Amino acid sequence: MAEEKMAEQQRSPMHRALPGLLIAGSLGGIGLVMVSLLSLAPPVDDGSGSGVPLAAPQGAPSTVEMSNAGAFILPPTVGPGGKNVPLTPARLDAPPPLAAVPVVPAIPKAKPKVGKTAPRPIRIKIPKIKVNSPIGSVTVNKKGVLGTPPLSKPNQTGWYKGSPVPGETGPAVINGHVSTRSGAAVFDRLRELAKGDQIYVYRSDGKVTRFTVSGIEQASKNSFPTKRVYGNTSNSQLRLITCGGVYNKATHHYTDNIVVYATLSKKKG
Numbered sequence: 001m002a003e004e005k006m007a008e009q010q011r012s013p014m015h016r017a018l019p020g021l022l023i024a025g026s027l028g029g030i031g032l033v034m035v036s037l038l039s040l041a042p043p044v045d046d047g048s049g050s051g052v053p054l055a056a057p058q059g060a061p062s063t064v065e066m067s068n069a070g071a072f073i074l075p076p077t078v079g080p081g082g083k084n085v086p087l088t089p090a091r092l093d094a095p096p097p098l099a100a101v102p103v104v105p106a107i108p109k110a111k112p113k114v115g116k117t118a119p120r121p122i123r124i125k126i127p128k129i130k131v132n133s134p135i136g137s138v139t140v141n142k143k144g145v146l147g148t149p150p151l152s153k154p155n156q157t158g159w160y161k162g163s164p165v166p167g168e169t170g171p172a173v174i175n176g177h178v179s180t181r182s183g184a185a186v187f188d189r190l191r192e193l194a195k196g197d198q199i200y201v202y203r204s205d206g207k208v209t210r211f212t213v214s215g216i217e218q219a220s221k222n223s224f225p226t227k228r229v230y231g232n233t234s235n236s237q238l239r240l241i242t243c244g245g246v247y248n249k250a251t252h253h254y255t256d257n258i259v260v261y262a263t264l265s266k267k268k269g
Contacts, residue, residue, distance in 0.1 A: 078215035078261060080195035087191060087218035087258065089225070096228055096237065097215030099263040100195045106236035107167040107207060107267060119205035121159050121166050124174060128197045129189035135174065137161045149177060154185035166201040167209040167267055171230060171237045178242045187242035191218070191258050199238060199262050207269035211238040211262035218244050218256050229259060236264035
């Protein structure tokens with residue numbers, strides 16, 4: 001179950017649509033970004049018919065439950081994840097985690113050609129968690145709410161069209177359901193990823209990109225790390241997002257989001 005008002009039109013798709021989008025509820029689990037516009041993030045469809053804000057209002061409490069909240073201090077960096085390692089959020093002002101392996105230059109943004117369609121991601125493979133999924137596209141509706149992959153296609157992921165094509169400079173965003181009413185969905189095991197794991201994204205122009213996971217966190221939807229997920233980057237990065245935490249059967253919402261950060265480490269084609 002997943003979730004994520006366009007701010008104002010700019011020169012590129014990423015500048016036209018503010019990428020501060022939160023994937024929630026029905027998602028089991030979403031270039032360059034204009035950080036100065038992050039505060040204008042639109043609500044995101046969580047599948048229940050209502051949108052939720054991307055980030056919590058100032059002063060809003062986090063829904064992440066801590067057994068000893070008074071003594072809990074958020075770490076200054078996103079954790080590496082791994083077997084038997086609890087996923088915790090990092091401080092909101094923490095930057096994206098450092099690349100786990102050497103970074104390769106981004107693929108230059110394709111120049112539009114008459115009669116040619118722009119490249120787009122078409123498939124994602126994550127060997128460790130046995131993901132081999134087609135990639136559709138998601139965008140915002142007239143109410144400024146970002147859509148999610150169809151619930152009828154639990155194995156499909158969604159690339160946010162306002163983000164870069166994977167492999168280009170900036171954080172490309174792909175979301176996917178963690179579950180649907182029929183059972184586990186494509187990102188059911190996303191929380192198992194850890195630093196060093198590999199993610200492959202195939203593009204319609206024949207190029208294949210490999211991203212290496214640099215970190216993973218579980219963050220409350222009331223304090224979503226908007227800047228860290230959607231902020232400017234000087235290289236090509238990838239964000240995978242799904243839902244996590246506690247599922248409320250009454251509201252059909254999960255309390256948290258699982259966010260995987262990865263950096264381009266190989267390309268071909």
